[in-house]
Amino acid sequence: MPIVDVHAHVFNIDDLPIKGFIEAHGWPTWIALLVDKVLQGATGSGSLNALADAGSIDELDEQSDEDIEDLILHILDTTPEILAALQLAIDHDLEQTGQGQMANIADPGPLKSVISNFKNANDLVKWVLLLTKTQKRISRRLVKTYKKIDLFVPMMMDIDGWVDDEAPNSQPHQVAILQNVIDELPGKIHPFIAYDPRRAIKEGVAAALARVDDAIENRGFIGVKLYPPMGYRASNNAEAQPPLVDPEKYDDALRALFSLCVTKGIPITAHCTPKGAEATPGISGQNANPEFWRETLSNSDFSDLHLNLAHFGGIENLIEEGKDSWAWKISAMMKDFANLYADTGHHGVLESDPRDDYFKKLAELFAAYPVLESRFMFGTDWHMLARLDNHRKFLKIYRRHYRRMVDGDTAQQNFLGGNAMRFLGLVKDGRNAQRLATYYATRGLPKPDWLTDIG
Ligand SMILES: [Zn+2]
Numbered sequence: 001m002p003i004v005d006v007h008a009h010v011f012n013i014d015d016l017p018i019k020g021f022i023e024a025h026g027w028p029t030w031i032a033l034l035v036d037k038v039l040q041g042a043t044g045s046g047s048l049n050a051l052a053d054a055g056s057i058d059e060l061d062e063q064s065d066e067d068i069e070d071l072i073l074h075i076l077d078t079t080p081e082i083l084a085a086l087q088l089a090i091d092h093d094l095e096q097t098g099q100g101q102m103a104n105i106a107d108p109g110p111l112k113s114v115i116s117n118f119k120n121a122n123d124l125v126k127w128v129l130l131l132t133k134t135q136k137r138i139s140r141r142l143v144k145t146y147k148k149i150d151l152f153v154p155m156m157m158d159i160d161g162w163v164d165d166e167a168p169n170s171q172p173h174q175v176a177i178l179q180n181v182i183d184e185l186p187g188k189i190h191p192f193i194a195y196d197p198r199r200a201i202k203e204g205v206a207a208a209l210a211r212v213d214d215a216i217e218n219r220g221f222i223g224v225k226l227y228p229p230m231g232y233r234a235s236n237n238a239e240a241q242p243p244l245v246d247p248e249k250y251d252d253a254l255r256a257l258f259s260l261c262v263t264k265g266i267p268i269t270a271h272c273t274p275k276g277a278e279a280t281p282g283i284s285g286q287n288a289n290p291e292f293w294r295e296t297l298s299n300s301d302f303s304d305l306h307l308n309l310a311h312f313g314g315i316e317n318l319i320e321e322g323k324d325s326w327a328w329k330i331s332a333m334m335k336d337f338a339n340l341y342a343d344t345g346h347h348g349v350l351e352s353d354p355r356d357d358y359f360k361k362l363a364e365l366f367a368a369y370p371v372l373e374s375r376f377m378f379g380t381d382w383h384m385l386a387r388l389d390n391h392r393k394f395l396k397i398y399r400r401h402y403r404r405m406v407d408g409d410t411a412q413q414n415f416l417g418g419n420a421m422r423f424l425g426l427v428k429d430g431r432n433a434q435r436l437a438t439y440y441a442t443r444g445l446p447k448p449d450w451l452t453d454i455g
Pocket of ligand 1: 007008009155345381384
């Protein structure tokens with residue numbers, strides 16, 4: 001049985017509205033602006049050389065925090081308009097919150113202390129440097145980071161409609177880039193294309209679905225990614241928070257997608273944590289509540305829909321809420337819906353705190369719902385995970401702790417790949433298995449072992 005990472009990312013900085021994205025992650029505006037101006041907006045100016053000096057992707061890890069600080073300072077020194085923009089952003093933060101990192105940075109000298117005081121700024125910048133590389137190099141890095149993993153399933157993102165910003169690379173362009181990556185690393189990478197109902201409404205649902213269909217039928221994509229924390233729900237968008245204009249259009253755009261996915265055997269992964277990257281922090285994350293999937297999955301038209309609720313509600317939610325957590329809700333729903341899955345993306349298992357608490361709670365949950373053994377899937381959420389120091393150990397640590405909780409080789413294999421292969425339709429006569437067999441044949445690419453083994 002292959003080992004599958006059912007939830008990864010290989011997008012780069014030009015695939016995202018980066019300022020909007022970082023703000024949605026709760027970083028201060030001035031950090032978002034620094035990253036935006038320095039690494040996206042200003043590439044091509046003086047800062048490009050500084051970036052080139054930052055070395056190859058493999059050298060990134062060796063760079064000390066001091067190197068990164070020096071790089072930021074160098075960029076600020078040589079690009080005064082960024083300094084001015086930064087000052088404006090900090091003033092704005094001060095206005096909004098009544099507090100800020102410091103009131104005046106007209107002199108870049110003290111900036112060094114600001115940056116080192118901001119605990120994660122260096123890690124963030126290091127991570128963003130990784131994101132300046134091409135999708136191909138980022139994908140190679142992913143494959144190299146987890147050598148034991150046979151197949152990676154990167155999720156595209158499409159959040160332009162929800163943040164005050166726009167990604168430089170259009171969605172069709174991103175699909176074309178990823179198809180190149182698929183062909184460069186045959187058998188290793190098969191992505192999910194993003195679908196955003198707001199974009200679909202704006203550009204026309206038929207056109208949006210045609211793009212999905214083309215990616216699945218002709219370009220080696222194997223599923224669709226949804227991101228409800230931006231501000232929409234799987235069903236009943238009249239209740240979405242914050243309120244939507246024309247909510248019934250969102251319901252229609254999503255139902256049209258679900259129909260296509262059922263007809264063609266296309267799995268869907270939907271972000272599912274109450275907190276995290278929300279377009280409206282503290283509010284729109286609630287739209288990802290597993291409850292809102294109940295109506296969809298109860299509809300007999302959609303009972304064959306393969307759905308993965310990514311992150312399983314998040315481990316903080318499980319630790320804090322116990323039996324009221326989203327993980328418990330999802331597990332209860334798994335008993336009702338045969339094609340409902342969840343993944344381990346970005347679970348905080350790298351350090352004993354909160355790992356020990358988490359696995360204690362997870363063991364209780366598995367005892368109450370043994371169905372999890374056939375629905376719980378391994379996924380890293382790399383390169384979001386790459387911001388953390390020992391992210392390379394994610395597979396090793398998760399595997400070790402899972403084995404302690406659930407015994408037996410079959411259970412282990414299901415967790416690491418078997419459940420994912422079923423979710424993905426990569427089984428005998430599965431639609432994705434058939435499509436990929438055709439894809440490899442038409443493009444004259446070697447068929448990977450995991451596909452040959454399906455038979
Ligand atoms: Zn993710």
